[in-house]
Amino acid sequence: MLLLELVETTKAVASTRSRLAKVDALAHLLRRLEPAEIPTAVGLLSAKPRQGRVGVGWSAVAAAKADPAAEPRLTVSDFDTALDRLLATAGSGSGAERAAILRTLMAAATEPEQSFIAGVLLGELRTGALEGVLTDAVARASDRPVDAVRRAAMLSGDLGGTALLALMGTAAELDAVGLVVGRPVQPMLAATAGSAGAALEATGEASVEYKLDGARIQVHRSGSDVRIFTRNLADVTHRLPEVVDLVRGLPVQDVILDGETLALDEEGAPRPFQETMSRFGADAVRETLLHPWFFDVLHIDGRDLLDEPLATRIDILNRVAPAHRIPGEVTADPAVAERVSQDALAAGHEGVVVKAIDSVYAAGRRGSNWVKVKPVHTYDLVVLACEWGSGRRTGMLSNLHLGALDPGGDFGEPGGYVMVGKTFKGLTDELLRWQTARFQEIEVRRTAGTVWVEPKTVVEIAIDGVQQSPRYPGGIALRFARVKRYREDKAPAEADTIQTLRSLLRS
Structure with missing residues (x-):
């Protein structure tokens, strides 16, 4: 199949809000693919090429840009082969070869294909084909039940x-796909609620469990062989030898466990999130040890547990790994759920997850049987600068530089603003257009990619918390910041202070 056919399909899918229209367009494309092209095309359609990122940056893409081909001739397989070559070309002297591969690829592409290829290489591809929609399209194209x-x-x-x-x-072959120890499955996900009591109303009797501020892990053991996977199914076994040793000591032969791992201090309290992620992302063994906490078991000694109720799975987990079971209580009482939530927060954790006690493990699904509850903080901060966007935001000011008020001058000039983070999350098209015009009106200077502005615009920002960071003068950075709204009713002198934000740091 020509790559252009796939590109045109992604445009059609991205241009409609109709789920049915998306599914129809994708199914029509899938039916016309050659067998060898199907896994490649599905990866591209879901903006997750099977090679992942191949180490090509914006400058390399720009340098390879050529006059577009007049007629389409690139196939899906041609593009897949080029990505393989880029991924395999590394080491001393590889730069020239990678540049040649890119030039050849771009020269063979039409203008729409060039834009698509750049999006894939830079990780900025937006196809409009979420995996749920694509799954429905596979079912439609193959005439198989969507549940299967x-x-x-x-x-x-x-x-x-x-x-x-x-x-x-x-x-029959599709139905035969099952749980295999050693092969990761997509993790079950949770919906959200504003309080533990509200979550319990949705689930009925539930296990109310601490929500830890760690890294999700899925641990597979077959005999003495232990494999550990992230929530994105990446194998990180070599990074967590302490977890491997612990799981080898459990009284089982075969098991699949779902849980979190995090760093603890000397008193058993959680260390800041970035310490866990720094250790979690390290290929070399570090001094900081990560402690695993498990909240589910999917398989034990030849018995699959996915379709068994949570109550059964908890009993098995308590028998297999009682010392590493995540804290929680089974209850139908909203008052008890709220108490567990407050206990979790007091212990330094994020909140709780409320899980229906009779629920099965719905791998990869975000339903109403698991509901997470964690406080969301909102603060009024001041925009210090804004970066020009890329991809679909090209030509618009997007990424905000955010500052907190420093009334006493503890980190700079008294009454000035201390930068505490950036965000481009939560911005609607309307807000993007507004701030692009507004910030150029109050511009004080600019660099190639950033417009610096008068510190007079207040924006309400939602965050999950703060973490220690040497990047900014105040020693903290915002976690998961997103824009709620602009506060034209507030003066910059009314913004929240750096001291208020620093008080969120765990002791």
Whole structure:
């Protein structure tokens, strides 16, 4: 198949809000693919090419840009092969070869294909084909039940491979896809609620469990072989030898555990999130040890537990790893749920997850059986600068530089503003247009990518907390910051202070 056909389909999908229209367009494309193209195309359609990022930056893409081809001739397989070559070309002297591969690729592409290729290489691809929509399209194209396709994709962790099996295999082969120890499955996800009591109303009797501020892990053990995967199904076994040793000591032969890992201080309290992630992301063993806490078990000694109720899975988990079971209580009383939530916060954790006690483990799904509850903080901060956007935000000012008021001059000039982070999250198209015009009106200077402005615009920002950071003068950075609204009713002198934000740091 020509790559242009796939590109045109992604444009059609991105241009409509109709889920049915998206599914129809994607299914029509999937039916016309050659078998070898199916996994590649599914990866591109979901903005997750099977090679991942291949180490090509904006400057390399810009340098490779050529006059577009007059007629389409690139195929999906041609593009896949080029990505393979880019991924494999590394080491001394590889720069020239990678540049040549890019130039050849771009010269063979039409203008729409060039934009698509750049989006893939830079990780800025927006296709409008969320995995749920694409899963429905695979079912439509293959004439298989959507539940069968969804379950196979979840248990294999591979939508592209599932699409190939659904389209080219038999119904029995699709149904035979099951849980395999050593092969990660997509993790079950949680909805959100404003309070533990409200969450309990949605679930009924539930296990109310601490929500830890750590890294999600899925641990597979078969005999003495232990593998550890992230929530994105990446293998990080070599980074967590302490967890491997612990799981090898559990009284089982085969097991799949779901949980979190985090760094603890000398008193057993959680260390700041960035310390966990620094250690979690290290290929070399560090001094900081990560402690695992498990909240679910999916398989034990030949017995799959996905379709068994949470109550059964908790009993098994308490028997297998009682010392590493995440804290929580089973209750139908909203007052008890709120108490557990307050206990979790007092212990330095994020909040709680409320889980229906009779629920099955719905791999990869975000339903109403698991509900997370954690406080969201909002603060009024001042815009100090704004960076020009890229991709679909090209030509608009997007990424905000945010500052907190420093009335006493503890980190600079008295009454000045201390930068505490950046965000481009939560900005609607309307806000993007407004701030692009507004910030150029109050511009004081600019660099190639950033417009610096008078510190007079107050914006309400929602955050999950702050973390220690040497990047900014105040020693903190915002966590998961997103724009709520601009506060034209507030003067910059009414913004929240750096001292208020620093008080969120855990002791």
